[in-house]
Amino acid sequence: MMEMSIRTERMELFKGADRFSNRSHRHGHWYQVTVPVQGVCHVMMENKPYRLNGGEGLIQHPGTEHFLRLDADSSVIIIKIREDALGLEQASGSLPEFAVRQRMDPGELSRLFRHWTSELMFGDAPDPLAAQETEIRVLHYLRATLNGSIPERGLESKVRDVHIHQVLEYMHAYYAEAVSVDDLAAVAKQSRFHFIRNFRECTGVTPYQYLLMLRVDKAKQLLKSSGDSVADISCSLGFSCTSQFHRAFRKFAGMTPGEFRQS
CATH class of the missing domain: 2.60.120.10 (Jelly Rolls)
Incomplete structure (x- = not known):
């Protein structure tokens, strides 16, 4: 078993x-x-x-x-x-019924x-x-x-760029924090499902990818302008561990943080 x-x-x-x-x-x-x-x-x-x-x-x-x-x-x-x-939740306030x-x-x-x-x-x-x-x-x-009732009631069908711009401003201010989808969806005044789709339509990436890009951009600045260790920079930018930082940096910069600092 x-x-x-x-x-x-x-x-x-x-x-x-x-x-x-x-x-x-x-x-x-x-x-x-x-x-x-x-x-x-x-x-x-x-x-x-x-x-x-x-x-x-x-x-x-x-x-x-x-x-x-x-x-x-x-x-x-x-x-x-x-x-x-x-x-x-349906208009009546009840939860949806799916086919068994x-x-x-x-x-x-x-x-x-x-x-x-x-x-x-x-x-x-x-x-x-x-x-x-x-x-x-x-x-x-x-x-x-799933078959059953999966309504799209009351959800905006079109992207409103002003809401996504507000989210981007929020992310630029709090990129080093533990940002959640719910936080960003609340800023956008959209449901979490529609927000993540609309964000990708506007930016070409998911919110998490955009957050990593912001952190990597800041890391590049710190690697060139400070003597802080890679571990300290990783921690200051909100990465959960240095290995996560290395993966993200290599993905977006094409090299390791150490290689970038020496370039």
Whole structure:
């Protein structure tokens, strides 16, 4: 039996395999998407049995009692999303209802799952903006994939440059701080989902990439004008560790901080 679980503030990514099973339980404020990507998964939900083959997804809405077990040589991917992360409350104030049964591409989901978990385990996940961008990629995938009610109510469909300019001014002022997607979306007066798309349309990069570019530009100035160590510069600019700083600097400058200082 194999299990892997990675959890952030708003979601959990889980994979179980080879006769994995759990006990009956509920998630009070979480949606759960259960998708076998290989073999057969047996789910009991609200006392009703479901037999799922690869790619046949099942939605557990908040408060739904359920448990599952896998056959031998089977595996399942589970995505749990906190209900307030969806940002999709209907006009009545109620949360959206998704179709209980979903059809999802197991190959695509497996590939994306590996990418998401790799970002969170080996990327710049300690930086809140990096982790939140991974969350948003997962949410965008679900919004594009799940059948049911995924309304676009009340959300502006066109980019307003003045709002993005305000965000850029904010980022230039606070680039060394722990900036979050929620902070930037609030400045833009947009939902987090529309903000990240609009930001990229206006700048050609994601908010996190833009933040790294600002930090690297400042690092270049400090490397040339001060005698501060690379570690001190990294810390002063908000990088979680020197290895993150080195990766970002090499990506945007084409060389290491030490090589740049000597150039």
